[in-house]
Amino acid sequence: MRFETFVALRYLVTSRRRAHVALIATISVVGLAVGVAALIVSLALLSGFQDRIRNQMMEKSAHLRVSPARGVRLADPARVRGALAALTGVVDLAASLEGRAWASDGEGVQAPSPVHYRNGARPVGEQGARITGPLAARLHVQQGQTIRLTSSRTRLSPIGPIPVTAVLTVSEVRRSSALDRPGEVEVSEETARLLSGLGEGAGAFEARLANPLEAASAARAVQGVLGADYVVATWWELNAPLAFALRLEKTVIFLTVALVILVAALNIVSNIALTVVEKKRDLGVFTSLGAAPASLQRIYLTLGAAIGLLGTGAGVLLGVGLSLALERFRLVPLPADVYMLSHVPFAVHPGEVAAIAAFALLTALAAAVLPARAAARLAPGEAIRLSR
Amino acid sequence: MLAVKATGLARTYSGEGAPVTVFSGLSLDLEEGVFAAVMGPSGVGKSTLLHLVGGIDRPDAGRVEVFGSSLEDMSAQERARFRNANIGFVFQFHHLLPEFTAEENVSFPHRIAGVPEREARRRAGELLERIGLGQRREHGARALSGGEQQRVAIARALARGPRLLLADEPTGNLDAAAAANVFELLRELHRERAMTTIIVTHNPDLAARCDRLFTMSREGISPSVGLPERG
Numbered sequence A: 001m002r003f004e005t006f007v008a009l010r011y012l013v014t015s016r017r018r019a020h021v022a023l024i025a026t027i028s029v030v031g032l033a034v035g036v037a038a039l040i041v042s043l044a045l046l047s048g049f050q051d052r053i054r055n056q057m058m059e060k061s062a063h064l065r066v067s068p069a070r071g072v073r074l075a076d077p078a079r080v081r082g083a084l085a086a087l088t089g090v091v092d093l094a095a096s097l098e099g100r101a102w103a104s105d106g107e108g109v110q111a112p113s114p115v116h117y118r119n120g121a122r123p124v125g126e127q128g129a130r131i132t133g134p135l136a137a138r139l140h141v142q143q144g145q146t147i148r149l150t151s152s153r154t155r156l157s158p159i160g161p162i163p164v165t166a167v168l169t170v171s172e173v174r175r176s177s178a179l180d181r182p183g184e185v186e187v188s189e190e191t192a193r194l195l196s197g198l199g200e201g202a203g204a205f206e207a208r209l210a211n212p213l214e215a216a217s218a219a220r221a222v223q224g225v226l227g228a229d230y231v232v233a234t235w236w237e238l239n240a241p242l243a244f245a246l247r248l249e250k251t252v253i254f255l256t257v258a259l260v261i262l263v264a265a266l267n268i269v270s271n272i273a274l275t276v277v278e279k280k281r282d283l284g285v286f287t288s289l290g291a292a293p294a295s296l297q298r299i300y301l302t303l304g305a306a307i308g309l310l311g312t313g314a315g316v317l318l319g320v321g322l323s324l325a326l327e328r329f330r331l332v333p334l335p336a337d338v339y340m341l342s343h344v345p346f347a348v349h350p351g352e353v354a355a356i357a358a359f360a361l362l363t364a365l366a367a368a369v370l371p372a373r374a375a376a377r378l379a380p381g382e383a384i385r386l387s388r
Numbered sequence B: 001m002l003a004v005k006a007t008g009l010a011r012t013y014s015g016e017g018a019p020v021t022v023f024s025g026l027s028l029d030l031e032e033g034v035f036a037a038v039m040g041p042s043g044v045g046k047s048t049l050l051h052l053v054g055g056i057d058r059p060d061a062g063r064v065e066v067f068g069s070s071l072e073d074m075s076a077q078e079r080a081r082f083r084n085a086n087i088g089f090v091f092q093f094h095h096l097l098p099e100f101t102a103e104e105n106v107s108f109p110h111r112i113a114g115v116p117e118r119e120a121r122r123r124a125g126e127l128l129e130r131i132g133l134g135q136r137r138e139h140g141a142r143a144l145s146g147g148e149q150q151r152v153a154i155a156r157a158l159a160r161g162p163r164l165l166l167a168d169e170p171t172g173n174l175d176a177a178a179a180a181n182v183f184e185l186l187r188e189l190h191r192e193r194a195m196t197t198i199i200v201t202h203n204p205d206l207a208a209r210c211d212r213l214f215t216m217s218r219e220g221i222s223p224s225v226g227l228p229e230r231g
Helices: A003-013 A019-060 A077-085 A133-139 A189-196 A212-226 A240-278 A280-288 A293-328 A350-377 A380-386 B046-054 B076-086 B102-112 B117-130 B146-158 B176-193 B204-208
Strands: A064-068 A090-096 A098-105 A113-119 A128-132 A146-157 A160-174 A184-187 A204-209 A230-234 B002-013 B020-031 B035-039 B061-066 B087-090 B164-168 B196-200 B212-217 B220-223
Touching: A003 A293, A003 B102, A019 A240, A019 A293, A019 A350, A064 A077, A064 A212, A077 A090, A077 A204, A077 A212, A090 A113, A098 A133, A098 A189, A113 A133, A113 A189, A128 A133, A128 A146, A133 A160, A146 A184, A146 A189, A160 A189, A184 A189, A204 A212, A212 A230, A240 A280, A240 A293, A240 A350, A280 A293, A280 A380, A280 B076, A293 A350, A293 B076, A380 B046, B002 B046, B002 B196, B020 B046, B020 B061, B020 B196, B020 B212, B020 B220, B035 B046, B035 B204, B046 B061, B046 B087, B046 B164, B046 B196, B076 B087, B087 B146, B102 B117, B102 B146, B117 B146, B146 B164, B146 B176, B164 B176, B176 B196
Parallel strands: A113 A184, A128 A160, B035 B196, B035 B212, B087 B164, B164 B196
Antiparallel strands: A064 A204, A064 A230, A090 A204, A098 A113, A098 A146, A128 A184, A146 A160, B002 B020, B002 B061, B212 B220
16 A cells, blocks of 8 residues: 555544544535535436436337438338338338318317328228327317318319318327327328328338337438438437436436535545644644655645545445435335326436546546645745654 | 855744845855754754755845855755755754654655655664654654653654754753763764764754854854864
8 A cells, every 4th residue: 555545545434633523524425415416316316307308209119210301291101211221220111191180079169280191000990099188178179079180281172172181080189298299190101191191102111129228220211222312310319308308407417416525525624734733843843754746735635535435435335225225115105096107217227326426536636736736835944853 | 065055044034024035145164074063042043044954935036055055045855855855854853753653653755755665664663762762752752751752753853764864952941961871872973874964953062073063153253263073
């Protein structure tokens, strides 16, 4: 063990002459541990919710979507289908047809609402439609009743051009989620083709992958094959605003809760500064024995690192343990009839824990720099002369 | 060869009040192998002189050469290394580090020099045996008597086999018996290790037993006449 480490660790563990210094050292370690634990639990809570949103994204969104760079129709649908089909890990591949329409109840009693229709990933039946709860409420319809979708596209009739209309049976009313566009209606491919007027071809192709996390590399591969005439988007990019909001939310929570660690760092500064003052004579003695100023500085940097390691280690144990327990034993229940979840979810991501630990350690080390420099600048002769 | 050559030293302390000039224009030559005493009233700068000679304080003017090496021409790192290898300090108050055992205190100069822990402790143990404190090696500094603490401090100062020992009133805080004991130990080790020793003391009896005696006053430092030259 190096001389500096030996001295720093002894300073850390031996009882101090003044009790308040020992108390401040303990507060430094505990403060850092609490800060680290708070940050881990906060991010675990956020990750718990965000993982569920992410899973919903992966479940509901297409994992890859290829659309034309210009226009609304794919120039060569067969080529796009071929490029997607050639990928390994593609479990589902379908043309995507969507557009805007007006929805009203089957009898036309309620005022029409603007909706966005698309052919659903899950089958709805040829004349079926899956609508969201809010839309069902607006139209006053329930499962099994009919709705009428009127497209902005027209067709010629003996009395002139009239809007294309489809009368559909509500096959499912589902709960609305954060991922839904307002007034989204899932219809069959046949209905979507009727409403959009695309008898053949597609506006886009969508694929689902066995492992959605490989979407980015798959997108690069497809883009390489198809070239710049097509836009290839992953499920993360398709939900870009929400994805951005999730990232922003995590960053803001990290920065806010990290203030606790900064407060703990101020404690460390005061603790080490007090130790420097208390051990002024020792510094003079070490200098007389041949210790260089850099060596004295290292003693206090090591002390800061030791406090950082202890506090961070304890904080990681506490935070991870608490988060796992909260998730494992579902300690924060939610009323299932109000929320979609039965309990508040917590998810510990090792990468985030590592980032928090690194941040806490670096902060503790940075907190030691100022007092350590002061130790190195101390006049040793004076320290000895004044400590009689 | 001169062990210490100090030329035109000046030192002023600037604290909260007006600056205090301790001395200026002070010069001192000391031959190698001499056991010298420095006497003088309090406040004339005896301790400051030792600190300047040992390089733990810097003069405002003047130069210090120790065994031909100018301390002023060295960087802080070089001066520290030079001090570790060539200079030992003993203070009036033993200044042992209370968190550490006697052996650990004595092993510090070795550890600062980069000697591995086990070897440093072995050498420290041997030195403690030599000064008759082998059985006290694992005791903390506070568990030792005043005389023992000062002897451990002497062992710490001698750990690296310095050629120059600077002792600042090493017996000033001890009773007569312990003081005589410590002084005798210093004399013995001085002879045994062929060192150059400068001891600051207020005790004329002890000073009279040194090879050379310097007297410090506000006017400077001068060799005292009438003391027998001892070899």
